[in-house]
Structure formats: C-alpha cells, structure tokens
Amino acid sequence: MLKKLVTLLVHPLTGAGLLMLITIIITAQNLFLQPNTFVNSSKLDTHYNNYLIFKQSFVHLTANKDLYLEYRNEQMDYYKYSPTFSLFMAPFSLLPDWSGLLIWNLLNCLLLFFALWNLPSMSDKTRLFMFGFIIIELITSLQNSQSNGLIAGLIVFALIFLERKQMLLASLAIVLTIYIKIFGLVSLALFLFYPDKLKAVFYTLGWILIMAILPLLVVPWYQLVYLYQSWIDLIQYDHSISWGLSFAGWLHSWIPFQSKNVILVFGIVLFCLPFIKSKFFNELKFRLLYLASILIWIVIFNHKAESPTYIIAITGVAIWFASQKIKAGNIVLMVFAFIFTVLSPTDLFPDSIRENFINRYDLNVLPCILIWLNITFDLMFYKQEIPGKL
Numbered sequence: 001m002l003k004k005l006v007t008l009l010v011h012p013l014t015g016a017g018l019l020m021l022i023t024i025i026i027t028a029q030n031l032f033l034q035p036n037t038f039v040n041s042s043k044l045d046t047h048y049n050n051y052l053i054f055k056q057s058f059v060h061l062t063a064n065k066d067l068y069l070e071y072r073n074e075q076m077d078y079y080k081y082s083p084t085f086s087l088f089m090a091p092f093s094l095l096p097d098w099s100g101l102l103i104w105n106l107l108n109c110l111l112l113f114f115a116l117w118n119l120p121s122m123s124d125k126t127r128l129f130m131f132g133f134i135i136i137e138l139i140t141s142l143q144n145s146q147s148n149g150l151i152a153g154l155i156v157f158a159l160i161f162l163e164r165k166q167m168l169l170a171s172l173a174i175v176l177t178i179y180i181k182i183f184g185l186v187s188l189a190l191f192l193f194y195p196d197k198l199k200a201v202f203y204t205l206g207w208i209l210i211m212a213i214l215p216l217l218v219v220p221w222y223q224l225v226y227l228y229q230s231w232i233d234l235i236q237y238d239h240s241i242s243w244g245l246s247f248a249g250w251l252h253s254w255i256p257f258q259s260k261n262v263i264l265v266f267g268i269v270l271f272c273l274p275f276i277k278s279k280f281f282n283e284l285k286f287r288l289l290y291l292a293s294i295l296i297w298i299v300i301f302n303h304k305a306e307s308p309t310y311i312i313a314i315t316g317v318a319i320w321f322a323s324q325k326i327k328a329g330n331i332v333l334m335v336f337a338f339i340f341t342v343l344s345p346t347d348l349f350p351d352s353i354r355e356n357f358i359n360r361y362d363l364n365v366l367p368c369i370l371i372w373l374n375i376t377f378d379l380m381f382y383k384q385e386i387p388g389k390l
Helices: 002-009 012-032 049-062 083-088 097-117 124-143 148-163 167-180 182-193 197-217 221-241 247-254 260-276 284-300 307-322 328-343 351-358 366-380
Strands: none
Touching: 012 097, 012 124, 049 083, 049 097, 083 167, 083 197, 083 221, 097 124, 097 148, 097 307, 124 148, 124 307, 124 328, 148 167, 148 182, 148 284, 148 307, 167 182, 167 197, 182 197, 182 260, 182 284, 197 221, 247 260, 247 366, 260 284, 260 366, 284 307, 284 366, 307 328, 307 366, 328 366
8 A cells, every 4th residue: 555655656647736736726826815015106016926027028028118127007026037038928918817827837837847757867756855855945936926947947858858869959948048047058068068069059059049039020120139238237237236145145144245246256166167077977977966056056146046046956956965875964954955945935934033044144045055065076076976776
C-alpha cells in the first residue's frame, strides 16, 4: 500500500494535477479578495495588479502609446518588460480577467514543474523533493501573478534542450527570457558547455533579431525605436534608485556602501572564474551546478529583485542540493534558505519579526548569497564526476 502511494506521488501527472488545483485556488483568491484604494488614483488596486500591467501593455502597444509611462487610472505600477513581451500578451487582452489570470498562472507554474521533471539523470523521488522544496516560493510568485516561474522554467528547459542537442529550441528559450527580463542574458553562459558554439551564436542572434522586430506587426518602425529607447531609460532609472532584495541591497542594509556597480562587477568576476575548469564541461554534475549558479545569480545581483522573484533563485537552490551527494554543510544551508528565504515572507513569521529583523537587514537574501558562494567554490575546486542517478 505504501509503495503504491509513493508510486502515485512521484508520477508527474499527480504533481501536475495538484499544482493545477493549487493554482485554481490562488487565482480565485486573487480575483475575489477586496481590492485596495490608493490616494490620488481612481483605480482600485486588485490583487492581480501585475497581470493587469502585462495585459494592458498590449492595449498600449497597439494604441501607439509609450509602454513605460505610469497609467495610474489603469494599474498601480510601471510596465518594465520589452515591447516584444507586450505583444505576447495579445491573447490575454481578449480574455476576461478570470480566465486570463488562470491561464497565465498555469503557464508559469506548469512550465517550471515540467522543466524540473525533465532534468536529466534525476530520479523521480529527487524531482518530487525539488518540487516540494520550491512549492511555497512558487505560491508566493503566483499570488503576485508574476512571470518568475516562466523565467525559471525557460532557463531550466534551455539546459534540457541543450542536453538533447536541440540547439534551436535552447536558444529560443534563452532569448525569450531576455525579452521578458533583461537579466536572462546571463543564461547565455549555458552555451559554453556544449559543442556547435558557432551554431549557437547563429541561432541566438537570429532569435534576438526576430524577437526585436516582432512588434512591427502592430506598430510602425519609428514607434518601435522610441519604445526601445524608453525601455532602456526606465531600466537605467530603476538601476539608479533601486537596491532590491539583492547582494548589494543586503550589503547596503548593514554598511553605508553605495556602489551597486562594484558589487555587480564582483559578481560577474566570480561567476566567470569557474569557466577555467573547461576540462569538466563534459560532466553533467558540473553543468547542473552552473545552471544552479545562473538561477541564483540573476536574482541576487538584480537591483529589482523582490520576494516573488526568489522562485528563480530557490529553483537554483533545489537543483544545487539535488545534483550532488548529501553533505551536512549543504543540509544546513538548505534549511537556512527554507526558513529565511522561503518561509519568512509567509504568515508563519510574525509581522514584527519580519519587518524589524528579516526585512530590515535583508536576511532573506543571505542564504542564497551563501549558497551561491558555496556553488562557486565547488565549481572552482571541482574534482569528481557524479555517478549514476542523482
């Protein structure tokens, strides 16, 4: 009986079904919760405001409006994604909120679920563990109707496609992340571990060009050029004023350190150092550790990172832990991440502790910083190939 129960739990359709049920509940909750009203705005702030921003961006795109202005009567924040992403939201602009929001949330959670389930050389029990570890963080992202599950899923699928020698699909997955969030550029590093690098460059540049001009289907050339300039201006402005839940933000909360660029350069140098270990590029464990490093890096070195963004980093943490033998130090770091990164934004932590202790000192960032440094150390001193299934 117990064996049958375990077999049922580790079946991917069981996990997908449970995830769909959770997503339906979260979507219903967001739709029916009482909205908030903000001063100096006639717009009610719904609990799926991010989805409305995405959806409305297509309306603004087709009306030849600047996507990157503040539309206070429609939404409660700026649109910060590419013009191409707004084009992808065309189907959602035609749907009522209840169905569009549900499909959007399902896309984010199921893509990530099936990405983890298709990682190579992982046992079903390991995949179930990874999914169980990230589920709370995924719920946090879904409650905010964010695109972070989509980002994490696309990056993991990029490695899966590369492992299957499907270079065209891998490059498409990576370029899609770039046109959603610019930090997806970091995942281009995955190509360094595989042959046919010239083909990778060709496919990637081709997809970048196609994605860049795709909005010309609905806007004239001069408007598209203007939109890209406006997008760049917004990114630069955000970088100058935001610290986010990042390595720089954590450091800034402890000492009066003002240079985000110094921290970013530090992160880039450390990220690139393990590439000198090219003789290990043919080992799956090494590639999985670098995948984990990428997923964590794009969050902890992102000046706009916030709590719902951490589903990307926590996915990296899960892959890091699952891709090697169990060690006491890794268990400690894993528990540390689960308590301070995953659980701290939830109601399990009293508001007073969260505001005066966790948020004040950005302690929810620290576990991911330590784990990323640990991964970098392991890659720099990598010696052994992982045997068998993970």
